[in-house]
Amino acid sequence: MKLYSFFNSSAAYRVRIALAIKGLDYQSEAVNIRVGEQLNPAYRQLNPIGLVPALVDDSGLAFGQSLAIIDYLDRRYPQRPLLPQEERARATVLEIALAICCDIHPVNNLRVLRYLTDELGISEAQKKTWYAHWVEQGLAAVEKLLEKADSGDYCVGHAPTLADCCLIPQWANALRMGCDLSAYPRCARVYLACNALAAFIAAAPEQQQDVIPA
Ligand SMILES: N[C@@H](CCC(=O)N[C@@H](CS)C(=O)NCC(=O)O)C(=O)O
DSSP states (O other), X not given: OEEEEOTTOHHHHHHHHHHHHTTOOOEEEEOOGGGTGGGSHHHHHHOTTOOSOEEEOTTSOEEEOHHHHHHHHHHHSOSSXXXXXXXXXXXXXXXXXXXXHTTTTGGGSHHHHHIIIIISOOOHHHHHHHHHHHHHHHHHHHHHHHHHTTOSSSSSTTSOOHHHHHHHHHHHHHHHTTOOXXXXXXXXXXXXXXXXXXXXXXXXXXXXXXXXXX
């Protein structure tokens, strides 16, 4: 399999965690989103949306959307499942994952931030305020969802799930952007516990071949 990835893309990071938890071998192909490689026609053949990640599986099937990729991997390689079978636990995992992937991440994506600064002319300071606002709203909700789920070291239950695959990259992004995360102790506990696991360490941005030092 080949994963088209960028070291600090949180959507690609989700998939890297899933691949590592499942112990799957894959080739990594860097797509530098800072210089627009995600918009190259050859890449858009693989992922018409023009965002990373994209996966090409061992049969040559190519597709994007990190959650679709993780769901595919989970069904195809059922070892260490990332989505519980039990309906209520599954709904809780998806609720947390989607709160991050649909409600926080898209409004703070690179293309949105660049549109705000380059087309609408907002300042760097206003961009930071925008970013922190949506992180704050979103993580406050996630913190409540974790409380409802009675989270511990993981968002739901006693092993990492899709929810953890989504929370850790989102948290890492928020840290990188200098957001105040002190109001979310349950999220912080999950972040610390997951980051002690080999799969999460291997998937981290600083471990990727295409890392660009800050
Ligand atoms: N819903 C997509 C989101 C993918 C996404 O937004 N990727 C970002 C990096 S985290 C990207 O490619 N950004 C480039 C851009 O905004 O132009 C997924 O989950 O795969």
